[in-house]
Amino acid sequence: MLLLIAVICAAFSMVGNDDFDIARREILLRRIGHELLLQSGDKTSRVLPILNIAENEYQIRFENELTFKPDSLVNTTQRLLAKDPLAHDYIVNVLKCGNTGVVYGFAISQNIKDDIVSCKGRVQPTACYIINIKFKPTVINNLARNKYLLGGLPILAFVGFVFLRAAKPRRTLPEVQYTDRLTLGAVLFDAKNRNLIINGKTIDLTGTETRLLRILALSANQTIARSRLQKEIWEDEGVIVGRSLDMFISKLRKKLEADPNINIVVIRGKGYKLEISA
Numbered sequence: 044m045l046l047l048i049a050v051i052c053a054a055f056s057m058v059g060n061d062d063f064d065i066a067r068r069e070i071l072l073r074r075i076g077h078e079l080l081l082q083s084g085d086k087t088s089r090v091l092p093i094l095n096i097a098e099n100e101y102q103i104r105f106e107n108e109l110t111f112k113p114d115s116l117v118n119t120t121q122r123l124l125a126k127d128p129l130a131h132d133y134i135v136n137v138l139k140c141g142n143t144g145v146v147y148g149f150a151i152s153q154n155i156k157d158d159i160v161s162c163k164g165r166v167q168p169t170a171c172y173i174i175n176i177k178f179k180p181t182v183i184n185n186l187a188r189n190k191y192l193l194g195g196l197p198i199l200a201f202v203g204f205v206f207l208r209a210a211k212p213r214r215t216l217p218e219v220q221y222t223d224r225l226t227l228g229a230v231l232f233d234a235k236n237r238n239l240i241i242n243g244k245t246i247d248l249t250g251t252e253t254r255l256l257r258i259l260a261l262s263a264n265q266t267i268a269r270s271r272l273q274k275e276i277w278e279d280e281g282v283i284v285g286r287s288l289d290m291f292i293s294k295l296r297k298k299l300e301a302d303p304n305i306n307i308v309v310i311r312g313k314g315y316k317l318e319i320s321a
Contacts, residue, residue, distance in 0.1 A: 064127065064128055064129050065129075067126075067127065068101075068127050068129065068130065069093045069101070071123045071124060071126060071127055072093050072101055072103055072176065073090050073093055073103075074123050075103060075119055075120055075123050075124075075174075076090035076103045076104075076105060076174070077090055078119050078123075079105075079109065079111055079115075079116065079119065079174075080105065080109060082111065082112070082115050082119075083109040083110050083111060083169075085107060085109055088105065088106040088107040089105075089106040090103065090104075090105060090106075091104040091105060091106060092104075094261060096175070096261065097177075098180075099177060099178045099179070099180055100175065100176070100177040100178070101175070101176050101177075101178075102173060102174070102175050102176075102261075103173070103174040103175075103176070104173055104174075105171070105172065108169050108170055108171050108172075109169065109170075109172060110166065110167055110168060110169040110170075111137075111166075111167050111172070112166050112167075113147050113149075113162055113163045113164070113165060113166075113167065114163035114164065116135070116137070116147070116174075117135075117149055117160055117163060120135055120151070120176075121151060124151075129178065129181050130178055131152075131153040131179065131181075132150075132151065132152045132153055132178070132179035133150070133151055133176055133177060133178045133179065134148065134149075134150045134151075134176070134177045135148060135149055135150075135151075135174065135175070135176050136148040136174070136175045136176075136177075137167075137172055137173070137174050137175075138172070138173045138174075138175065139170055139171060139172060139173075140170075140171035140172070140173055140262065140265045141171075141262065141265050141266050141267060141268065141314075142268075146167060146172070147162065147167060149161070171265070173262075223235045223257070225257075225260045225261075227260055227263070227299075227302075227305055227317070227319055228302045228304040228305045228319050228320070229241065229242070229302045229304070230299065230301075230302050230305060232256060232257075232260055234253050234256075234257050237249070237250065237252075237253045239298060239299070241301045241302060242301065244301075246298050248298070251276060251291055252291055252294060252295055252298075254275070254276050255272065255276055255288075255291050255292070255295065256295055256317075258271075258272060258275060258276075259307065259315065259316075259317035260317060262317075263317050263318075263319050264316065264317070264318060264319060265316060266310045266313050266314050266315070266316045267314050267315055267316065268313060268314040269288065269313070269314040269315065270314075271314070272288055272314065272315065273288055276288075292307055292315060295307060304319060304320040305317070305318070305319055305320075306318050
């Protein structure tokens with residue numbers, strides 16, 4: 044019994060530590076954004092909420108335009124992420140808002156000789172920037188945790204059979220699910236379950252509508268090029284129909300019209316923008 048308790052406590056302690064470290068990482072990312080604003084001479088505007096755009100990948104966004112020095116970005120990122128025990132290897136890419144091209148980027152490795160850092164002396168002009176930081180998965184921690192859990196299963200099964208056979212079966216807790224939810228004004232956008240929740244009412248979305256709204260929502264109040272939307276949504280299908288995008292934009296507008304503060308507008312000659320009023 045003591046061995047069983049020790050195994051289970053060790054396993055779940057590791058899970059808890061990982062969750063804590065991830066939450067701490069998001070605070071460090073906000074700190075990076077804060078220091079970049081200060082270095083740009085901006086002491087009043089906000090760092091927007093950190094987005095988890097993919098597994099082990101985060102996005103830092105800013106309320107206003109800024110300028111930055113590449114060497115300061117590299118030094119600030121390394122100094123702050125040194126406090127993250129899981130951030131041994133990561134890649135940083137800086138993009139201009141509404142543009143998929145990388146303005147500046149660098150890679151940091153646990154082995155210093157594998158670092159990739161260039162063009163540190165060139166100051167970037169004032170503009171709207173987005174910073175994407177992708178971390179290398181911590182495979183060792185995951186393997187160790189799985190060994191603890193799997194090693195304890197036979198003991199757990201035996202003890203459960205002997206001591207809990209007559210007890211009422213307990214409802215097992217559901218496995219943790221990582222949802223992809225975004226709040227757009229009074230609308231809750233659940234990309235994982237493909238629906239919108241407006242004033243307690245659930246509105247279903249198709250897969251294409253979900254992909255389209257997710258791209259617009261991640262860059263709310265910013266113009267997204269029409270070509271980018273077509274490329275990211277239909278390229279894998281091999282066929283791009285010219286009017287398909289307009290049709291799905293129209294469908295999304297109808298499903299969002301319950302909230303007058305949200306609208307998808309056409310930016311003539313450029314693309315579309317998801318406008319969210321305060």
